Every structure is written in structure tokens, then in C-alpha cells.
Amino acid sequence: MLREVTGIRYVTPLREGGSVPGVVEADDLGTYVVKFVGAAQGRKALIAEVIAGELGRRLGLRVPELVRFDFDPVIGLGEPDQEIQDLMKASGGLNLGMDFLPGALGFDPLVFEVEPELAGRIIWFDALIGNVDRSWRNPNMLVWHKNVWLIDHGASLIWHHNWKSAAASSDRPYDASDHALARFGPDPAAAAAELAPMVTDELLTEVTALVPDEWLVDEPGFDSPDDVRAAYRELLLARAAGIHQRIRTEQAEKQKQPPPQWLRTWVEGKNAK
Numbered sequence: 377m378l379r380e381v382t383g384i385r386y387v388t389p390l391r392e393g394g395s396v397p398g399v400v401e402a403d404d405l406g407t408y409v410v411k412f413v414g415a416a417q418g419r420k421a422l423i424a425e426v427i428a429g430e431l432g433r434r435l436g437l438r439v440p441e442l443v444r445f446d447f448d449p450v451i452g453l454g455e456p457d458q459e460i461q462d463l464m465k466a467s468g469g470l471n472l473g474m475d476f477l478p479g480a481l482g483f484d485p486l487v488f489e490v491e492p493e494l495a496g497r498i499i500w501f502d503a504l505i506g507n508v509d510r511s512w513r514n515p516n517m518l519v520w521h522k523n524v525w526l527i528d529h530g531a532s533l534i535w536h537h538n539w540k541s542a543a544a545s546s547d548r549p550y551d552a553s554d555h556a557l558a559r560f561g562p563d564p565a566a567a568a569a570e571l572a573p574m575v576t577d578e579l580l581t582e583v584t585a586l587v588p589d590e591w592l593v594d595e596p597g598f599d600s601p602d603d604v605r606a607a608y609r610e611l612l613l614a615r616a617a618g619i620h621q622r623i624r625t626e627q628a629e630k631q632k633q634p635p636p637q638w639l640r641t642w643v644e645g646k647n648a649k
């Protein structure tokens with residue numbers, strides 16, 4: 377189970393986030409970014425955060441610690457914004473907390489350099505979880521103590537919004553041409569060779585077990601939370617095996633195009649000699 381903490385002081389809303397997460401202090405003296413269960417993005421966003429975040433961590437990527445966050449809306453009564461009051465009132469009880477990284481900077485692909493190996497691993501991981509939310513416009517990465525940390529996986533595992541078509545939609549290619557790390561020379565196939573063997577049934581059992589039953593219990597078409605967990609496992613296992621073949625990057629697109637005429641003439645001339 378994820379560690380559990382209880383909120384004791386609502387500090388401030390993070391208005392740059394579409395779901396308006398809150399910075400909240402907890403009874404373990406830690407400060408957390410709380411993703412509220414009552415936000416418009418719904419419980420599925422929190423499920424995606426847990427599965428993707430914990431999977432990424434086990435693949436060696438940096439993800440701030442996730443916790444079960446017990447939130448009592450009473451602690452937020454001092455917040456003047458009515459919309460945020462409504463959000464908090466709709467979120468009493470179990471929410472998701474992420475360790476707040478104090479002083480972290482938003483990742484900027486024009487300012488920070490990333491090793492090609494790390495870029496490849498992150499792009500392959502994003503392809504695995506179907507994450508379209510790490511573009512250069514909205515990188516959802518933080519730089520903290522000189523390292524890149526991954527945040528905001530709420531929009532990943534997109535197929536879980538329609539389980540009936542999940543297997544088919546999961547077969548689609550992953551377009552990485554807009555990815556924040558596309559310019560750092562990633563080699564997703566090399567990353568796949570390293571990481572895909574780590575994505576085993578056991579690992580996915582461990583990761584999906586961390587999703588609270590409460591968020592899985594009334595998923596239409598499933599008898600129990602464990603049945604839903606099995607569906608996530610099956611899909612991610614299948615993706616791990618082959619997604620690297622379906623990752624599109626700009627570079628790959630360019631390579632597919634024939635070389636320009638002048639180059640062909642030059643090569644032909646050389647070969648003729």
C-alpha cells in the first residue's frame with residue numbers, strides 16, 4: 377500500500393495545473409501536491425498517476441513519492457476562492473498526494489540538456505503509458521537538484537476511459553515528434569531493450585495493487601477491483617512487448633523520406649567511379 381498521510385494545512389492552489397491541485401501540509405511534517413478526487417478529471421486521473429508513476433519509479437525514472445492523502449475540507453476553509461472551496465468539498469476523504477519538490481524548476485528543453493539515454497528511456501516509458509502530456513509546450517517535468525523528475529501522469533493510460541475498445545486503441549502508434557525530449561537524440565528501441573524485460577506480470581501486479589480499491593470498485597463491466605487491475609496489467613504487458621516499433625519521432629519520419637535528388641546524384645556518381 378502507498379504510505380498514508382493526513383492533511384493538516386491547506387497552503388495554496390496550484391493554478392497552473394488544469395485540475396488545480398493544492399499544496400497541502402500533512403501530519404508527517406511533509407508538504408504535498410494534492411490531486412483532488414473531486415476534480416473534473418475524475419478518479420481515472422488519479423489511477424493513472426498511481427500506475428504510471430509507480431511503474432516509472434520501478435523502471436529507474438525519478439518520480440516524487442506518491443501517498444494516499446486523507447483530506448478534510450475543513451482545513452481549507454480559509455481559501456477565499458469559491459471554485460476551490462467547491463473542489464475541496466467534493467474531495468473529502470481519500471485523495472492522491474505527491475511529495476512537493478521545493479524550489480524545483482519547470483523543465484525547459486531549450487535550457488536544460490538531457491543525455492540521449494535518459495531521453496530514450498523517458499520517451500519509451502511515455503509510449504508505454506500512452507502519455508501525450510509531455511510535449512515541449514507542457515513538459516510536465518521538473519528539474520530538482522540537477523535531476524529531471526517526472527510529474528503529472530493523469531492523462532496517461534487514456535484507453536481506460538473505454539475498456540471495450542482498449543485493446544484496439546492501444547495498438548495505435550505513439551507520436552513522439554512533439555515530445556519535450558525529442559531533440560536530445562533518443563533511441564527508444566535501445567531503451568525498450570533495456571526496460572521492456574523489466575515490465576513483468578509480477579511488477580505490474582505490485583504496481584496495480586497500489587491503486588486503492590475505492591477508485592476501482594464500480595468500473596462498469598468488471599466484477600471486482602482485482603479484475604480491473606488485471607485489465608491494466610494485460611494491456612501494459614502487451615504494450616511493453618511491442619510499443620517501440622510504433623513510436624514515431626520526427627527523425628524517423630525524416631529517415632523515411634527519400635534523400636534529396638542532389639544527394640542521390642552525388643552518391644550515384646561516387647558509386648560509378
Ligand SMILES: Nc1ncnc2c1ncn2[C@@H]1O[C@H](COP(=O)(O)OP(=O)(O)OP(=O)(O)O)[C@@H](O)[C@H]1O
Binds near residue numbers: 393
Ligand atoms: N511534486 C511537485 N513539486 C513541485 N511542484 C509541483 C509538483 N507537482 C506539480 N507541481 C507544479 O504544479 C503544476 C501543476 O501540476 P500538474 O501538472 O501535476 O497538474 P495538472 O492539474 O495535472 O496539470 P495539467 O494542466 O498539466 O494537466 C506543475 O506544472 C508544477 O509547476
Ligand SMILES: [Mg+2]
Binds near residue numbers: 393528
Ligand atoms: Mg501539468
